[in-house]
Amino acid sequence: MITSTTEQLAYEVAPANSPAFPLSQWYVAALSSELKDKPLGRTLLNKPVVLFRTGDGQVAALEDRCCHRALPLSDGTLEATGLRCGYHGLLFNQAGKCVEIPGQNKIPSKAKVPAYHVKERDHIIWIWFGADATTEPDCAPPEYKVHSSGRYVFDGDVYHYDAPYQLIHDNLMDLSHLGYVHLKTIGGNASIHMNAEMKVESEGNTVRVVRHMPNSVPPPTYTAVYPFKGNVDRWQEIEFHVSHLLIWTGAVDVDTDAIDDPERGGFHMRGFHGVTPETDTTSHYFWTMATNPVSDPEAIKAKVIEQTILTFDEDKIIIEAQYKNMCRFGQKPMIDIHVDVGANRARRIIEQLKSS
Ligand code: FES
Ligand SMILES: [Fe+2]
Structure with missing residues (x-):
């Protein structure tokens, strides 16, 4: 703890079970100018994430791990309908659902990766993780x-x-x-x-x-x-x-x-x-x-x-x-x-x- 006359406790060590940062917030994931024609891998709040734009310019954020053999999806390539893994070609849409397995007709229901809340506003791309996967954002991302x-x-x-x-x-x-x-x-x-x-x-x-x-x-x-x-x-x-x-x-x-x-x-x-x-x-x-x-x-x-x-x-x-x-x-x-x-x-x- 710091010694202070007026504003104490600012540097007090957080309890061991406390997260290192507030979770239920919109955080900046990228500047809009960063997302062009390639997926972008970035760790945010300890979570490896892949950010990308779909064919119509919408932004998407998925867990950066292919559900097949765990290659980072950020090593893949963008197509009009989603992100294709760079190892065996599984194609994932904006919601993280696998929509194509090359050479296989049936797509198992488990073929999906977690998707995160992500929004673009005033040239900034914001992401919301929440305290757990079921937490929905309680506000819109900030305007600027x-x-x-x-x-x-x-x-x-x-x-x-x-x-x-x-x-x-x-x-x-x-x-x-x-x-x-x-x-x-x-x-x-x-x-x-x-x-x-x-x-x-x-x-x-x-x-x-x-x-x-x-x-x-x-x-x-x-x-x-x-x-x-x-x-x-x-x-x-x-x-x-x-x-x-x-x-x-x-x-x-x-x-x-x-x-x-x-x-x-x-x-x-x-x-x-x-x-x-x-x-x-x-x-x-x-x-x-x-x-x-x-x-x-x-x-x-x-x-x-x-x-x-x-x-x-x-x-x-x-x-x-x-x-x-x-x-x-x-x-x-x-x-x-x-x-x-x-x-x-x-x-x-x-x-x-x-x-x-
Ligand atoms: S590791 Fe992604 S398709 Fe096999
Ligand atoms: Fe400065």
Whole structure:
């Protein structure tokens, strides 16, 4: 357990019988751009899954194991009506039912593989496992209008982390690290970040952290893509959801638009961060970055994405080094400081959902 004055228990070790993550949630399984003409094998929440599109473009997710001789189905090939195993050619439909056995007329009723709930929405593919195979989703997957509004251009990628998913949550909930980890990109002066006004609010299973940095020097990424006149009023709005975080950062020229006006102008970076456990100790990080280009959308998007990749590479190095050291030292106490409030609230939400 960490020693803390205000927000305790966030790092308390979960009971041995508790799952490593909440199960009844929509998690990101893939970005839409990843699913094209090949099946995609990916372990999600300790389950090996194969994701694919059917001939009409619908997404499907099956257990990644052929029920004949256990070859991964992700080694197979796509056809208009389903996924064909790459060993003896059994063909499976979207629901996991075998619909063809080459050279054999009768298809046994047991010839099927488990199928998972999967839905595509706003360029993101979501999966729901539930506490067991009979649990149905109790809500639709989250929407993300930034991808579909037409106001923004965006791109993204998937990173694999040798670290548990909550270390990525911690990192995204606490952007004070920008002044130390991201000096060359989205950072800037460290003391501005450490002394930013911060407001933390919770509602249900979400936590919102808002940080304002008025009259600050724009960081390198900002000046590379937007014609700021001098100092800027900067904002960071972080919204934690159990399976993903939405982070809206940006800046306007000093004393122009109000930085809490939803219609404010200036330069925006709107990040979608899907954090999906792969196993208890490894994770998938699905990110997209959207921006509002003032000119030449493709060139601005390319520049913002290039800077985002540099930034997220910096985070990956820190988080994996952190986890390696945590393993080396084992369960030693950690302290809390003022920047940890939002991350600790997120940890408590996860703890409650794991045991509910
Ligand atoms: S292992 Fe899949 S068809 Fe034989
Ligand atoms: Fe970071």
